[in-house]
């Protein structure tokens with residue numbers, strides 16, 4: 001890698017996405033747990049979500065990156081770094097990013113996974129931007145999660161919420177500092193660990209007959225508590241990043257929030273002063289896809305030609321850890 005002494009910004013130069021074909025609608029959940037389409041829609045905003053039937057998260061990530069390569073007309077050998085943000089890696093090691101690197105033939109890339117749950121993509125984007133600023137030319141940041149593997153389909157509190165997806169962006173340097181990633185606020189607070197956790201399956205509590213019997217290898221969420229922290233955390237950092245850059249909600253063309261609950265998204269938009277028409281939403285179609293929600297919103301909007309050069313975007317997320325954050329960028 002050549003060290004680049006010039007001042008550059010990292011900017012998103014392309015997007016890609018992958019959605020598995022199988023659709024689980026709310027009617028399906030009415031048949032397997034005590035729930036209703038009406039409860040799910042009014043409490044969360046979710047109508048449908050996708051499920052990957054074969055293979056691990058690397059399938060979601062590889063397909064998303066292949067779409068990105070096609071959309072950006074990139075030869076995989078040009079890629080310098082691949083970051084896969086995920087909490088559902090294929091294996092504890094090797095990393096899912098190494099599997100993707102091999103699948104796509106990115107012979108010159110180094111690759112690593114990043115774990116920050118629903119904030120993973122924002123943490124990955126900031127990490128990728130730093131790598132671009134330090135001289136890397138093409139950094140691929142992927143958000144991909146196969147939540148269907150760690151969701152308990154007997155627990156109505158969580159099973160209706162999550163879905164599977166992968167999405168990716170390309171980060172490259174720009175010398176025009178009006179564009180690209182301008183600012184980020186990223187936060188962690190591990191004291192929230194017990195409220196949103198997969199208790200078994202890691203080194204603290206390896207999978208055993210007992211953990212299987214007690215269903216400890218699945219997502220556990222104390223919804224009401226997480227909701228409270230999510231609203232104050234996500235809205236707080238989104239407002240802070242707008243204010244500290246001397247902007248108002250009127251200057252922001254699109255709020256791109258993590259898609260966990262429509263009510264959290266509405267509260268965030270209201271706090272920042274952005275009308276819902278300028279908020280990217282796909283929770284109704286895909287549910288909470290963890291690290292994939294934000295790049296999926298970007299990829300869908302980009303594909304539909306809804307992102308215009310010079311528009312300011314605020315990305316915001318909250319998730320397990322706790323982790324949360326916001327990123328301000330200008331689309332190029």
Ligand code: UT7
Pocket residue numbers: 034035036039040043044118156157158160222223224225226227230259260261264288318319320
């Ligand atoms: O992405 C990572 C960060 N995660 C989040 O941001 C999620 C934050 N939390 C939430 O989005 C919401 O708390 C949930 C959508 C998870 C739950 O909504 P809520 O309005 O907070 O409901 P609740 O957990 O307080 O439950 C209210 C009632 C309970 O029944 P009782 O105890 O009042 O009789 C639940 O058992 O709703 C019940 N309930 C359900 N009823 C029908 C919970 N899940 C369901 C369900 N169908 N699927």
